[in-house]
Amino acid sequence: MPSKKQAPVATPATPADPAVLPAGVSAADMHAAIAKFVAILGPQNVVTDADHIAPYTKVMIAESEDLHRPSAVIYAREVTEIQQILKVCNEYKVPIWTISTGRNFGYGSAAPQSAGQVVLDLKHMNRILEVDPVLCTALVEPGVTYQQLKDYLDENDIPLWLSCPAPSAIAGPLGNTVDRGVGYTPYGEHFMMQCGMEVVLADGDVLRTGMGGVEGTSAWQVFKWGYGPYLDGIFTQSNYGIVTKMGMWLMPKPPVYKPFCIRYDKDEDIHDIVETLRPLRIANVIPNAMVFANVMWEAAAIMPRSKYYDGTGVTPDSVLEEIKAKEGLGAWNVYAALYGTKEQVEVNWQIITGAIKASGKGKIITEEEAAGTQPFDYRAKLMRGDMTLQEFGLYRWRGGGGSMWFAPVTAAKGSETVEQTRLAKEILGEYGLDYVAEYIVGMRDMHHVVDVLYDRSDPDEMARAHECFAKLLSEFGKRGYAVYRVNTAFMDQAADLFGPVKRKIDQTLKRALDPNGILAPGKSGIRI
Amino acid sequence: MNPRILPLVPVGAAFIAMLAVSAGAAPPTSSRQTPSGQWASPQVAWEKTCARCHTTGVGPELRARALPPEYITSVVRNGLLAMPAFPHTAIDDASLEGVARFVSTSKLPKPAAKR
Numbered sequence: 229m230p231s232k233k234q235a236p237v238a239t240p241a242t243p244a245d246p247a248v249l250p251a252g253v254s255a256a257d258m259h260a261a262i263a264k265f266v267a268i269l270g271p272q273n274v275v276t277d278a279d280h281i282a283p284y285t286k287v288m289i290a291e292s293e294d295l296h297r298p299s300a301v302i303y304a305r306e307v308t309e310i311q312q313i314l315k316v317c318n319e320y321k322v323p324i325w326t327i328s329t330g331r332n333f334g335y336g337s338a339a340p341q342s343a344g345q346v347v348l349d350l351k352h353m354n355r356i357l358e359v360d361p362v363l364c365t366a367l368v369e370p371g372v373t374y375q376q377l378k379d380y381l382d383e384n385d386i387p388l389w390l391s392c393p394a395p396s397a398i399a400g401p402l403g404n405t406v407d408r409g410v411g412y413t414p415y416g417e418h419f420m421m422q423c424g425m426e427v428v429l430a431d432g433d434v435l436r437t438g439m440g441g442v443e444g445t446s447a448w449q450v451f452k453w454g455y456g457p458y459l460d461g462i463f464t465q466s467n468y469g470i471v472t473k474m475g476m477w478l479m480p481k482p483p484v485y486k487p488f489c490i491r492y493d494k495d496e497d498i499h500d501i502v503e504t505l506r507p508l509r510i511a512n513v514i515p516n517a518m519v520f521a522n523v524m525w526e527a528a529a530i531m532p533r534s535k536y537y538d539g540t541g542v543t544p545d546s547v548l549e550e551i552k553a554k555e556g557l558g559a560w561n562v563y564a565a566l567y568g569t570k571e572q573v574e575v576n577w578q579i580i581t582g583a584i585k586a587s588g589k590g591k592i593i594t595e596e597e598a599a600g601t602q603p604f605d606y607r608a609k610l611m612r613g614d615m616t617l618q619e620f621g622l623y624r625w626r627g628g629g630g631s632m633w634f635a636p637v638t639a640a641k642g643s644e645t646v647e648q649t650r651l652a653k654e655i656l657g658e659y660g661l662d663y664v665a666e667y668i669v670g671m672r673d674m675h676h677v678v679d680v681l682y683d684r685s686d687p688d689e690m691a692r693a694h695e696c697f698a699k700l701l702s703e704f705g706k707r708g709y710a711v712y713r714v715n716t717a718f719m720d721q722a723a724d725l726f727g728p729v730k731r732k733i734d735q736t737l738k739r740a741l742d743p744n745g746i747l748a749p750g751k752s753g754i755r756i
Numbered sequence: 757m758n759p760r761i762l763p764l765v766p767v768g769a770a771f772i773a774m775l776a777v778s779a780g781a782a783p784p785t786s787s788r789q790t791p792s793g794q795w796a797s798p799q800v801a802w803e804k805t806c807a808r809c810h811t812t813g814v815g816p817e818l819r820a821r822a823l824p825p826e827y828i829t830s831v832v833r834n835g836l837l838a839m840p841a842f843p844h845t846a847i848d849d850a851s852l853e854g855v856a857r858f859v860s861t862s863k864l865p866k867p868a869a870k871r
């Protein structure tokens with residue numbers, strides 16, 4: 229319970245023994261490890277009490293919180309502290325689950341893959357180490373949020389734009405990028421725009437990737453590949469190291485920014501949307517990670533579904549038709565933007581409007597026509613890397629706070645979207661769940677992002693959501709489709725889709741780099 | 757200026773002009789920002805986090821409801837269904853108590869004058 233009045237300055241007590249233990253660690257060893265953490269970090273940075281642990285236990289995935297409850301949470305501020313922590317973890321085989329800003333909603337939130345892991349929260353390491361307005365680069369620590377970086381650019385009048393995921397304000401570039409997240413600007417494929425890392429390895433070594441190992445280098449944030457094997461990739465979606473610094477490229481603020489929407493009436497239009505827009509994306513006429521959002525995704529940003537339907541189960545098609553008509557939403561709604569000089573934008577606008585006209589479908593809506601209404605307004609913010617949390621409206625659509633992203637990769641071909649959309653809708657329907665989806669367009673792929681929404685306060689619906697997700701993975705897998713990222717409940721099942729050799733190599737690397745398996749066991753299905 | 761580092765954006769003359777302006781004005785390497793979890797004021801914390809959901813229809817209206825501060829802090833720490841939980845590193849106890857008091861005693865903004 230939160231204290232009412234500020235207590236007189238009291239030395240924090242040594243933390244109590246944790247309520248949960250990591251698999252295979254005795255209470256005595258855990259007690260000893262905690263005492264050593266306290267010696268390194270001070271008692272206020274090692275917490276085991278319910279009040280402090282609670283926020284790290286709240287998950288949206290369809291599994292009991294007990295399966296993901298941490299034993300303790302520790303806060304580090306310096307690389308040297310992390311090195312010492314790792315020594316203790318190796319000594320007692322205590323596993324740690326590292327988070328940076330800890331907002332991995334729908335992928336496991338801040339909770340570890342398995343119960344008892346110690347959460348290492350790096351939110352206090354929040355220095356913006358460098359922003360170079362000439363080369364348009366930044367070097368940040370894990371705890372830096374997009375909001376903090378945005379404020380810094382604004383306060384210092386630096387005309388650079390961020391690219392952020394929809395939870396922008398409260399999430400952060402390092403955590404998002406090492407999980408290979410995406411945003412909506414021309415820099416939307418975040419890992420592609422990452423350049424140089426500092427990583428603490430399980431044995432305490434500190435590696436700087438790319439050019440970072442060269443003494444006196446000025447190129448750490450400008451040349452990604454360095455020399456010899458390129459390593460940054462193995463520290464993403466993995467458990468081979470703790471990333472403590474990350475370089476990234478920022479986009480110069482364009483003189484003209486022109487966001488727009490194209491509305492399509494019919495579900496089957498998804499085929500032609502892809503065929504019409506793919507060439508423009510590949511040719512960089514549309515330079516950003518545009519999205520194709522379906523009617524329910526759009527509707528959720530502005531209202532709960534109870535406004536039109538207070539039944540349970542799948543939202544009937546007749547209701548969706550009514551919503552489309554009354555709220556002016558398309559079956560599919562494209563959001564894209566142009567960036568550049570006035571002349572560049574004008575030329576590309578002509579090409580795009582010409583292509584839409586030639587395709588014979590789609591209604592273009594400009595920023596002026598949208599006139600500050602949602603969902604256009606928040607989409608326009610996302611496509612310029614601005615702060616908004618509007619997309620959390622998804623959780624009031626059905627209510628109950630349950631969400632898991634099912635995000636299979638799609639080749640950007642109309643035929644494939646038709647098949648994936650049909651299959652996802654059919655499987656979700658079997659379990660009484662809605663197809664709430666968008667395609668986020670990459671360079672040649674698309675992330676087909678389906679928000680598997682369910683009521684977490686209803687045990688029956690939660691069980692159905694879990695079963696549904698497993699089936700989505702397996703049925704898609706049978707057809708050669710697999711996800712770009714997955715939540716902590718399904719990491720092993722997703723890893724299997726990529727084949728036994730990939731799993732073996734992942735494990736070989738794990739054994740070489742972290743022989744005691746102390747770093748985030750289970751992440752991406754990887755253990756020693 | 758080498759367009760090599762801007763692979764996805766066409767680099768026009770205006771971009772280059774814009775960047776050249778700021779070229780001399782590299783800000784000093786920043787030291788640590790505000791310690792994580794501390795906020796300049798309860799109002800700033802409210803505006804930069806809570807208000808983005810609670811004044812936009814994403815979450816319920818909280819203002820002018822005289823919600824008990826203890827209830828507010830408990831929801832923030834534990835989360836509540838669609839509402840994410842906030843750990844101490846995102847908002848520390850002192851800041852959260854400030855936000856809770858601020859919200860608890862808040863009023864709705866006056867509606868814009870109707871014409």
Ligand SMILES: Cc1cc2nc3c(=O)[nH]c(=O)nc-3n(C[C@H](O)[C@H](O)[C@H](O)COP(=O)(O)OP(=O)(O)OC[C@H]3O[C@@H](n4cnc5c(N)ncnc54)[C@H](O)[C@@H]3O)c2cc1C
Pocket residue numbers: 326327328329330331332333334335337338350370392393394395398399400401402403404405406407408409410411469470471472619620622748751
């Ligand atoms: C409404 C809504 C919309 C969303 N939209 C998007 C979207 O558009 N794009 C998107 O990508 N995601 C999206 N998400 C998912 C998620 O919230 C974001 O990806 C978010 O950025 C991840 O949280 P974070 O940035 O705080 O990273 P963290 O939670 O800190 O990190 C993510 C993961 O990376 C690993 N990790 C973190 N730090 C380190 C480190 N220092 N060293 C090694 N490993 C580390 C851990 O496994 C951790 O679980 C959305 C979620 C919601 C609820």
